[in-house]
Amino acid sequence: MTPDELSEALSAALAAAVADGTLALDADALPSTVHVERPKQREHGDWATNVALQLAKRAGTTPRALAEDLAGRLGSTPGIKAVDVAGPGFLNITLEAGAAGELARTIVESGAAYGRSDALSGRVIDLEYISANPTGPLHIGHTRWAALGDALVRILRAAGADVTAEYYINDAGAQMDRFGESVLAQIRGTEVPEGGYRGEYVAELGRQVLAARPEIVDLPEDEAVALAREEAYRLQLAEIRDVLSSFGVHIDVWFSERSLHESGAVTQAVERLREQGHVYDDGGAVWLRTTDFTDDKDRVLIRANGEPTYFAADAAYYLSKKDRGFPGKIYLLGADHHGYIHRLKAISAAAGDDPAENIEILIGQLVSVQGAKLSKRAGNIIELRDLVEWIGADAVRYSLSRYPADTPLELAGEEMLKQSNDNPVFYVQYAHSRTCAVDRNAADRAVRREDGFDPSLLDHPTEAVLIGRLTEFPRIVAQAAELREPHRIARYLEGLAADYHKWYAECRVLPYPDEAVEDVHRTRLWLNDAVRQVLANGLDLLGVSAPERM
Structure with missing residues (x-):
């Protein structure tokens, strides 16, 4: 069971509570998505949600009463092993091993698509x-x-x-x-x-x-x-x-x-901004009244000698992006460009855009x-x-x-050149190469994942942790995109590598040479390959290779 599937089950439970009158809310008042997250402590289950605390007051009930009602409704959901109510009304949910382990097959079959989403579908962005x-x-x-x-x-x-x-x-x-x-x-x-x-x-x-x-x-x-x-x-x-x-x-x-300059776009930009009512003449120069939009002073577009300023080119460039069909414009600027933030946002506002929506300026x-x-x-x-x-x-x-x-x-x-666990890039890439080595050795020992998959066998504590980490990858990618923070992907990969190395040390994926191949070996090979896929997908998002041998 994926987080999305669990979220849907919670939404269905809430809808049922509204339908039978237990929850005194209109269906329209229910959240479109019920947020679930990994508990900080493993013993609290696989997933947790505070949706009861969010809705109880509006429904005229207590959070704990609502949580207990939802727990009863979720208890019979296939794939859910237990639902506990904690504190004032938190729901802690534990999945059956089979429901959790099924994710391994989902990831392998999804391949490079795992982690991708439509979270920002419809957003058209120019990233400079x-x-x-x-x-x-x-x-x-x-x-x-x-x-x-x-x-x-x-x-x-x-x-x-x-x-x-x-x-x-x-x-x-x-x-x-x-x-x-x-x-x-x-x-x-x-x-x-x-x-x-x-x-x-x-x-x-x-x-x-x-x-x-x-x-x-x-x-x-x-x-x-x-x-x-x-x-x-x-x-x-x-x-x-x-x-x-x-x-x-x-x-x-x-x-x-x-x-x-050669196309006349700079001159045209000045006139377009003048039509918007934000350009004025003073002292022989042409000015943009950027103080109307939180800038500390108005900016010169055309000097008194008739020469356009660099700021005029900035305005023309912004309008070019707008004309080329980019509602979203992201600028990545250096540390010496803090002064550009207000003036670029002022250009956006003067052009009739919403600076809060149409332009982002990231300073490195x-x-x-x-x-x-x-x-x-x-x-x-x-x-x-x-x-x-x-x-x-x-x-x-x-x-x-x-x-x-x-x-x-x-x-x-x-330090960046060292091949040691203290070097993060080596640590993550080595985890990927180890998954590849396991796959090669599996072929040598005739362990074929297509010959069997029983997710209920993935019941070791390290497997629960590893599967939980794999489950988080799509959320991490969507969050990194929304917040414009690639470092979230890197830190996630390091956590995944750590969980994988620990699992590898405690659970044998392959049988000993004198042992028969069993379903547990085949099933763990699915999990091994799921980790390999997520490591490769995450490294690719950072533009870093995923070596098969190191």
């Missing part, structure tokens, strides 16, 4: 993350959002949302000109301009640009800067794409900021890695590429995913 300037390599700060952003995309999709992963390419403005000037300086052997870009990667870009476009040395300064800028931009963006691919990150839409805190060397190419940063080469994509992704985004984080680089 990383969005680093194409003027240099991705570094450790971008790495955290690459790991969390991609995991969040996967988790939201698993919960039924329609999600587009987007990267906003900041390829407009003075920074791009400085980039071009810096690359050209490397080509010509001149001094890098003040505020320009330095590092071996700039020199390497210069060498590549010169090899591809040797005519650059004879061009006038303006033309040479423009050519250096465009060629280096193309090369640097290609590297960013390549590095993200090696990190297991897939971006659906690469959106160019300059396209907003700084991260560092002990023992990591600064990039030889970039000089003063730790590159994502170097981290992947040193530690591996799996260890980096998992380690970054297991902490809340708003937590400052310092990772121990050498």
